[in-house]
Amino acid sequence: MQTVTLVIAIFGAVLGTASFTWQVTTFLLSGARTKTELLIGALGRGGIATGPIDSMTPDNLTRLVEQGFTTPVIAVRARNIGRLPVTVTGISLPSSLKGMSLSVPGGMVGPDLPHRLEVGDTETWAIDLEQVMHFLKAGRETFEIDPALVQMWGQVDLGNGRQVRSAESFRP
Numbered sequence: 001m002q003t004v005t006l007v008i009a010i011f012g013a014v015l016g017t018a019s020f021t022w023q024v025t026t027f028l029l030s031g032a033r034t035k036t037e038l039l040i041g042a043l044g045r046g047g048i049a050t051g052p053i054d055s056m057t058p059d060n061l062t063r064l065v066e067q068g069f070t071t072p073v074i075a076v077r078a079r080n081i082g083r084l085p086v087t088v089t090g091i092s093l094p095s096s097l098k099g100m101s102l103s104v105p106g107g108m109v110g111p112d113l114p115h116r117l118e119v120g121d122t123e124t125w126a127i128d129l130e131q132v133m134h135f136l137k138a139g140r141e142t143f144e145i146d147p148a149l150v151q152m153w154g155q156v157d158l159g160n161g162r163q164v165r166s167a168e169s170f171r172p
Helices: 004-030 056-066 130-144
Strands: 035-042 047-052 069-080 086-094 116-117 122-128 151-159 163-170
Touching: 004 163, 035 056, 035 122, 035 151, 035 163, 047 069, 047 122, 069 086, 069 116, 069 130, 069 151, 069 163, 086 122, 116 122
Parallel strands: none
Antiparallel strands: 035 047, 035 069, 069 122, 086 116, 086 151, 151 163
């Protein structure tokens, strides 16, 4: 009889642990979740052509210019991969330059901020590459840091106070 009681107790403990783990996982996955990507490309012909940071060479940018995409840009793409809508309140390019960050309110191409991303939605905001270069020049003159050593990421500020940074980074 004691063996049966022990087996039932062990089974109950395992089932209780599995149930608790499932509920914690469901809770963590049920909210808004956002993925952020950093892209590079160019504006023109009424649109934007972008690609991954590591695939865009100076030759590729030259080809884009030849095709009518004349304004080089850095773009931040936000994708809602969660189960609830999320509001994007800001877009920026944080850097390794003494904690400085570049944001261009009103000077970006893309939807107005704040912008609500429904479940499964994706939006892209672009910042003129010339503004990024001015930012790096200011950093060089202020902190005497070589811009080639600076690294920049794409970042999305959310209405819930979270900030989501891209895994990809950009080096000028």
